[in-house]
Amino acid sequence: MSTDMSKVKALTFDVFGTVVDWRTSVILEIESTLTAANIEGIDAPAIADDWRAGYPRVMNEVREGARPWAPLDTLHRAILDEDLVPKYGLQPLAEEQRANLNRAWHRLDPWPDAVEGLTRLKQRYILATLSNGNVALLVNMARYAKLPWDAVLSAELFGHFKTDPEVYLGAARLLGLQPHEVMMAATHAGDLRAAAANGLRTAYIPRPLEWGPDRPQPGKREDDAFDVEAEDFVDLAEALRAR
Amino acid sequence: MSTDMSKVKALTFDVFGTVVDWRTSVILEIESTLTAANIEGIDAPAIADDWRAGYPRVMNEVREGARPWAPLDTLHRAILDEDLVPKYGLQPLAEEQRANLNRAWHRLDPWPDAVEGLTRLKQRYILATLSNGNVALLVNMARYAKLPWDAVLSAELFGHFKTDPEVYLGAARLLGLQPHEVMMAATHAGDLRAAAANGLRTAYIPRPLEWGPDRPQPGKREDDAFDVEAEDFVDLAEALRAR
Numbered sequence: 001m002s003t004d005m006s007k008v009k010a011l012t013f014d015v016f017g018t019v020v021d022w023r024t025s026v027i028l029e030i031e032s033t034l035t036a037a038n039i040e041g042i043d044a045p046a047i048a049d050d051w052r053a054g055y056p057r058v059m060n061e062v063r064e065g066a067r068p069w070a071p072l073d074t075l076h077r078a079i080l081d082e083d084l085v086p087k088y089g090l091q092p093l094a095e096e097q098r099a100n101l102n103r104a105w106h107r108l109d110p111w112p113d114a115v116e117g118l119t120r121l122k123q124r125y126i127l128a129t130l131s132n133g134n135v136a137l138l139v140n141m142a143r144y145a146k147l148p149w150d151a152v153l154s155a156e157l158f159g160h161f162k163t164d165p166e167v168y169l170g171a172a173r174l175l176g177l178q179p180h181e182v183m184m185a186a187t188h189a190g191d192l193r194a195a196a197a198n199g200l201r202t203a204y205i206p207r208p209l210e211w212g213p214d215r216p217q218p219g220k221r222e223d224d225a226f227d228v229e230a231e232d233f234v235d236l237a238e239a240l241r242a243r
Numbered sequence: 244m245s246t247d248m249s250k251v252k253a254l255t256f257d258v259f260g261t262v263v264d265w266r267t268s269v270i271l272e273i274e275s276t277l278t279a280a281n282i283e284g285i286d287a288p289a290i291a292d293d294w295r296a297g298y299p300r301v302m303n304e305v306r307e308g309a310r311p312w313a314p315l316d317t318l319h320r321a322i323l324d325e326d327l328v329p330k331y332g333l334q335p336l337a338e339e340q341r342a343n344l345n346r347a348w349h350r351l352d353p354w355p356d357a358v359e360g361l362t363r364l365k366q367r368y369i370l371a372t373l374s375n376g377n378v379a380l381l382v383n384m385a386r387y388a389k390l391p392w393d394a395v396l397s398a399e400l401f402g403h404f405k406t407d408p409e410v411y412l413g414a415a416r417l418l419g420l421q422p423h424e425v426m427m428a429a430t431h432a433g434d435l436r437a438a439a440a441n442g443l444r445t446a447y448i449p450r451p452l453e454w455g456p457d458r459p460q461p462g463k464r465e466d467d468a469f470d471v472e473a474e475d476f477v478d479l480a481e482a483l484r485a486r
Contacts, residue, residue: 152393156417177379
């Protein structure tokens with residue numbers, strides 16, 4: 001390990017996929033919503049996957065100026081109304097049901113190792129989210145899932161989504177740290193490449209079940225070289241404590 | 244009590260004076276710094292009081308454009324270097340000693356009721372700071388004093404200091420709430436008047452020892468009408484649970 005790792009004072013975490021199992025949680029909420037609305041014969045996992053897949057697309061529309069800046073809650077709702085409702089025949093869902101379903105993204109269960117790993121890491125490091133989720137979403141999720149963040153940092157604070165540099169550099173600035181004193185932890189290699197390009201340290205944690213048991217996670221490239229790789233957050237705590 | 248109180252979902256807290264006893268903590272750090280630097284015969288309480296008194300002054304310089312925007316850490320350091328060093332003959336303090344002393348504001352002890360009261364309030368309400376302190380200062384203080392915030396919100400996120408409206412309205416926006424769903428808790432009546440003027444609910448908590456045993460806290464005016472008044476945070480938890 002590089003001696004530079006000893007300078008790390010804060011860990012910033014990608015959230016969707018890295019900390020929480022968005023897919024299982026959203027599928028369950030879709031199923032209960034459809035049942036309550038007497039909508040039958042719908043493939044809830046397909047809706048969940050389409051919902052998640054729509055998110056980089058609308059984020060890019062914001063980045064390119066085709067959509068005004070909006071918190072992720074608003075973008076999730078736009079995907080639901082514009083894409084999922086017509087595609088899956090969800091027109092019977094009333095406004096209140098759609099609003100509640102959209103907030104499923106505030107109620108995501110953590111991966112089984114997440115709370116224990118974060119609790120251990122918190123003994124040594126400042127822990128912050130660094131997510132494209134908006135602040136309210138991340139705060140509600142932390143209360144729901146008992147995630148022990150020291151700070152909830154979000155793309156919303158910078159008016160830029162990851163992987164724009166403003167997000168990584170803004171997080172270091174708000175934490176009062178230099179970029180090399182911050183380690184980005186994520187399961188998405190592109191997030192970590194952008195963090196590294198902006199001077200942050202990087203921790204890669206594969207989450208092979210992010211897209212379900214039948215669809216492999218894209219994973220990292222052979223030429224990716226992250227500062228730490230760990231199996232899960234408990235393993236990450238071990239790896240960082242070892243230094 | 245007004246029925247409107249039942250809509251409150253989040254409490255935002257002033258920090259210096261309301262949550263932490265800045266004066267006792269800063270006096271102790273000044274004393275240990277001066278002792279280590281062999282500076283004798285200095286009135287540490289007077290330095291602490293002058294330091295704190297300088298803060299609204301430099302904040303107003305920022306508000307009026309005479310100083311560029313800066314996080315509170317930078318303003319605290321400016322008061323130390325520009326005012327306190329010449330006034331109290333602190334020139335012998337080396338750079339490292341000054342930097343460490345400036346970070347005394349990150350290591351402030353809470354009032355005795357604060358952690359218990361916040362822990363109880365957190366069962367029912369989202370808890371956030373809403374302080375002119377910068378994010379790093381508030382994060383470090385929360386770790387030091389074990390303050391169980393759900394979110395660290397700061398003037399720094401809005402580029403405006405309290406009592407500018409942007410701070411109160413920005414906090415509600417980031418929490419995904421309407422202003423009347425947020426209650427500002429503070430020991431400074433001016434902070435609460437500004438919160439109320441922007442549609443927030445208000446909780447007043449006197450801290451008669453904020454300025455020490457010999458100097459009464461300015462307190463509230465006879466015509467001030469806040470939504471809740473409580474003796475301390477445990478009493479605030481009782482008052483809000485009663486509803």
